[in-house]
Amino acid sequence: MTNQVYIDGSLVPSEEASVSVFDHGLLYGDGVFEGIRVYGGNVFLLAEHVDRLYQSAQAIRLEIPLDRQQMIDAVGETVRANQIDDGYVRLVVTRGSGTLGLDIRKTANPVVIIIADTITLYPAELYENGMPLVTASTIRNHPGALNPRIKSLNYLNNILAKIEGTDAGFVEALMLNHKGEVAECTGDNVFIITDGLVRTPPTESGILEGLTRNSVISLAREAGYEVRETALVRHDIYTAQECFLTGTAAEVIAVVSLDGRTIGNGSPGPITQDLMARFRQLTRE
Numbered sequence: 001m002t003n004q005v006y007i008d009g010s011l012v013p014s015e016e017a018s019v020s021v022f023d024h025g026l027l028y029g030d031g032v033f034e035g036i037r038v039y040g041g042n043v044f045l046l047a048e049h050v051d052r053l054y055q056s057a058q059a060i061r062l063e064i065p066l067d068r069q070q071m072i073d074a075v076g077e078t079v080r081a082n083q084i085d086d087g088y089v090r091l092v093v094t095r096g097s098g099t100l101g102l103d104i105r106k107t108a109n110p111v112v113i114i115i116a117d118t119i120t121l122y123p124a125e126l127y128e129n130g131m132p133l134v135t136a137s138t139i140r141n142h143p144g145a146l147n148p149r150i151k152s153l154n155y156l157n158n159i160l161a162k163i164e165g166t167d168a169g170f171v172e173a174l175m176l177n178h179k180g181e182v183a184e185c186t187g188d189n190v191f192i193i194t195d196g197l198v199r200t201p202p203t204e205s206g207i208l209e210g211l212t213r214n215s216v217i218s219l220a221r222e223a224g225y226e227v228r229e230t231a232l233v234r235h236d237i238y239t240a241q242e243c244f245l246t247g248t249a250a251e252v253i254a255v256v257s258l259d260g261r262t263i264g265n266g267s268p269g270p271i272t273q274d275l276m277a278r279f280r281q282l283t284r285e
C-alpha cells in the first residue's frame with residue numbers, strides 16, 4: 001500500500017508530498033517536530049506530544065495553523081489511513097516559505113506534515129545485553145543559545161555528536177553540557193541507579209524533557225523507587241550500579257559501559273530490567 005502523508009490538511013501519496021525549496025524549515029532548520037509511537041493502534045502519549053510541539057512552537061514564535069484537537073485528530077486520521085498498528089509518527093511544522101533571509105515576518109503559511117511509518121529499533125541483542133556508550137566531545141547546545149527543550153528542526157548539534165559515536169563504533173553517544181555535567185544522549189535521556197536510588201539530570205542541565213523519561217519517572221515512583229532529578233557528572237555514571245536510556249524510539253534500554261568503564265557487573269541491572277518490564281506493560285496493555 002502507498003504510504004499516505006498528511007500535508008497542509010490533506011492526505012496524499014508519499015511521492016506527492018513535498019515542500020517548497022523556499023521553506024524556512026529547509027533553509028534554516030526553522031520549525032519544530034515530534035516523534036511519537038503507536039502501540040496496538042493507539043498513539044502513545046499523543047496529548048503530551050502535541051503539548052510539547054505547541055510549547056516548542058511557542059518558544060520560537062511559530063503559529064501552528066491547527067488547534068491542539070485538530071492536530072490530535074489529524075494524527076489519528078493519518079495513522080488509520082496507513083493502517084499502522086505498531087509504528088512511529090513524525091509530526092513536523094515548518095515555518096513555511098518566504099524570501100531568503102532570517103526574518104520570520106517574511107514567511108507565510110507554516111506547513112504541517114504528519115508521516116506514519118514503521119520503525120527500526122536498536123538491534124534486539126542490545127535490549128538483551130545492554131549497550132556500550134561513549135562520550136562525544138561535542139557539547140549539548142548551551143541553553144542560552146538554543147534551549148534543548150525546544151524540539152526544533154535544527155538537530156545538527158545532536159548529529160555532530162552522533163557522528164562521533166558512530167565513527168567510534170557506538171550506536172549512541174553521551175553529551176555533556178557547557179558546565180561539563182551529563183546532559184543526555186543524542187536522542188535519548190539518561191538515568192543511573194545506585195543503592196536503589198534512581199537519578200536523572202534535571203531540565204536545567206540542558207536536556208530535552210523526554211516524555212519517555214517522564215513516564216519512566218512516574219513508573220519508578222509508583223514501583224516505590226526513589227527518583228531524583230539532579231545534576232550528574234560522568235564519574236556518577238562510571239561508578240553507578242546501573243544505567244539506562246529512555247526515548248520514544250529506544251523505549252528503555254540498559255547501558256553497560258561508558259568510555260570503556262564497565263557499569264555495575266556489565267549486564268542490565270535488576271531495577272533497569274524491572275522498569276523495562278513495567279514500561280513494556282504500560283505500552284502493550
Ligand code: PMP
Pocket residue numbers: 035158184185186187188189207208209210211212213246247248249
Ligand atoms: N533527547 C533528545 C535530544 C531527543 O531527541 C529525544 C527524542 N528522540 C529524547 C531525548 C527522548 O525524548 P522522548 O522520550 O520524548 O522521545
